[in-house]
Amino acid sequence: MPNDKDLLGVNYATANYQLHRNLLFALAQRLGLLDCFRCNEIIVDIADLSIEHKEAWRSAIDPRVAFFDLENIAFSHVRCNCGAGSRPNRKYATEAGRKTAYSRRTKERWNRHRRDQRHNARSASGRLSASEADHEGSNPSLAAKA
């Protein structure tokens, strides 16, 4: 009878770890939680996903509480999380990261504004059915990844 490693290609602990990671990524994606805490860019690749403590747990009054506090958890790119180590009190690891996030938010605000305008114009003309309106805001690239 084949063992787990023969069946899975890796040992059971490795497979189980990967399953938990895949599940975390899929759920975070469905809940819209994959905006990087540091740079605000969306994390699109599971290999880039890291769990981030918003406030450094090591220097907290109660490190154990701070470590496990889910309110203190966010997601970030591995590169952003690692880069932030030297600037633990800054949201953005680098000045370039801060500027990228700012321009992205500005662009997103503009796109949302334009989409709302088009949506309102179509809804007003009666060409958009209720089911089309429901799907108007969804991101097909995210849905496809899930």
Ligand SMILES: [Zn+2]
């Ligand atoms: Zn990032």
